Amino acid sequence: MQVTARLAPSPTGLLHIGHARSFLLAWLNARAAGGRVLLRIEDLDATRSRPEFIESCMEDIAWLGLDWDEEPHLQSSRSTELLSIAERLVDEGAAYPCVCTRKEVREASSAPHLDGRPVIYPGTCRGRFQSIQEAEQQTGRRPTLRFRCPEDEVHISDLFQGEATLHPLKEFGDFPIASPDGQTSYHLAVVLDDDYQGVTEVLRGDDLLSSCGPQAALQAALGIERPTWIHVPLVLDEHKKRLAKRTDGLSVRTLREQGHCPRDLVGWLLSASGLGHEGPTAPEDAIKDFSLSSLSRSAILIPEGFPGVSG
Numbered sequence: 001m002q003v004t005a006r007l008a009p010s011p012t013g014l015l016h017i018g019h020a021r022s023f024l025l026a027w028l029n030a031r032a033a034g035g036r037v038l039l040r041i042e043d044l045d046a047t048r049s050r051p052e053f054i055e056s057c058m059e060d061i062a063w064l065g066l067d068w069d070e071e072p073h074l075q076s077s078r079s080t081e082l083l084s085i086a087e088r089l090v091d092e093g094a095a096y097p098c099v100c101t102r103k104e105v106r107e108a109s110s111a112p113h114l115d116g117r118p119v120i121y122p123g124t125c126r127g128r129f130q131s132i133q134e135a136e137q138q139t140g141r142r143p144t145l146r147f148r149c150p151e152d153e154v155h156i157s158d159l160f161q162g163e164a165t166l167h168p169l170k171e172f173g174d175f176p177i178a179s180p181d182g183q184t185s186y187h188l189a190v191v192l193d194d195d196y197q198g199v200t201e202v203l204r205g206d207d208l209l210s211s212c213g214p215q216a217a218l219q220a221a222l223g224i225e226r227p228t229w230i231h232v233p234l235v236l237d238e239h240k241k242r243l244a245k246r247t248d249g250l251s252v253r254t255l256r257e258q259g260h261c262p263r264d265l266v267g268w269l270l271s272a273s274g275l276g277h278e279g280p281t282a283p284e285d286a287i288k289d290f291s292l293s294s295l296s297r298s299a300i301l302i303p304e305g306f307p308g309v310s311g
């Protein structure tokens with residue numbers, strides 16, 4: 001089967017060097033296998049997504065020298081279908097309406113949640129209502145839809161990270177698949193759109209590794225085949241902090257505006273990733289010898305005074 005990869009930016013800010021690096025690796029890995037690369041704009045969050053960031057994402061990706069096949073897919077264009085699948089999961093008993101507020105969930109959860117790990121929903125509304133309508137009528141609240149997570153272990157396999165066995169009830173619990181205002185959750189939207197677009201390979205930063213459990217559970221419930229997962233180490237700033245969406249010198253836009261050459265950035269990203277190519281490199285020139293087998297296991301640290309690329 002032909003490899004189909006995707007670049008899936010959320011248009012909530014400017015792309016940074018970490019996005020550039022995962023998009024570059026996703027693109028190279030697919031192109032080296034003679035595969036397709038699709039672009040999906042993850043714009044379901046209407047309060048945070050902005051049209052100008054849709055444009056800057058596309059310009060920045062093209063500036064790096066990465067192309068994509070087919071028209072870009074806007075996730076919001078399928079928001080009605082996505083929500084109806086969430087509702088269907090409720091009808092089938094794989095999900096249920098939950099009227100707990102965030103505060104109630106936090107208070108009812110017995111697990112400590114001091115270390116940034118997700119709060120595990122204690123299952124208060126599991127089996128409480130027959131339908132979404134009943135939940136609304138009985139409580140006057142619009143419900144969140146929650147996936148009923150499986151009791152059994154889930155086995156995960158990642159091309160770069162290896163194998164893992166997860167215990168859904170302990171590790172992620174009944175997670176939301178749609179919010180009370182009808183917005184499908186990230187996990188459900190990604191799983192459905194990867195399937196819709198025929199994606200066979202998902203290469204992304206390892207900050208999303210914890211998504212594999214919920215996404216694998218959804219794929220099983222929906223009868224969707226899992227893509228190949230490849231979670232790569234992150235790019236960190238000089239203080240070893242994750243790069244958030246940003247407007248400073250570590251955004252691709254700033255490098256562009258300062259007149260830096262994309263081939264310098266691509267060459268630097270490849271050599272910092274342990275993939276050779278010292279010096280300026282166009283992505284297409286790196287396809288021939290590309291292999292993830294020498295990809296460095298550690299995060300890339302951006303040195304102080306970056307960009308060390310010539311202007």
Ligand code: GLU
Binds near residue numbers: 008009042190204208
């Ligand atoms: N849109 C997500 C992000 O920008 C990526 C989602 C994914 O690759 O699954 O972080």
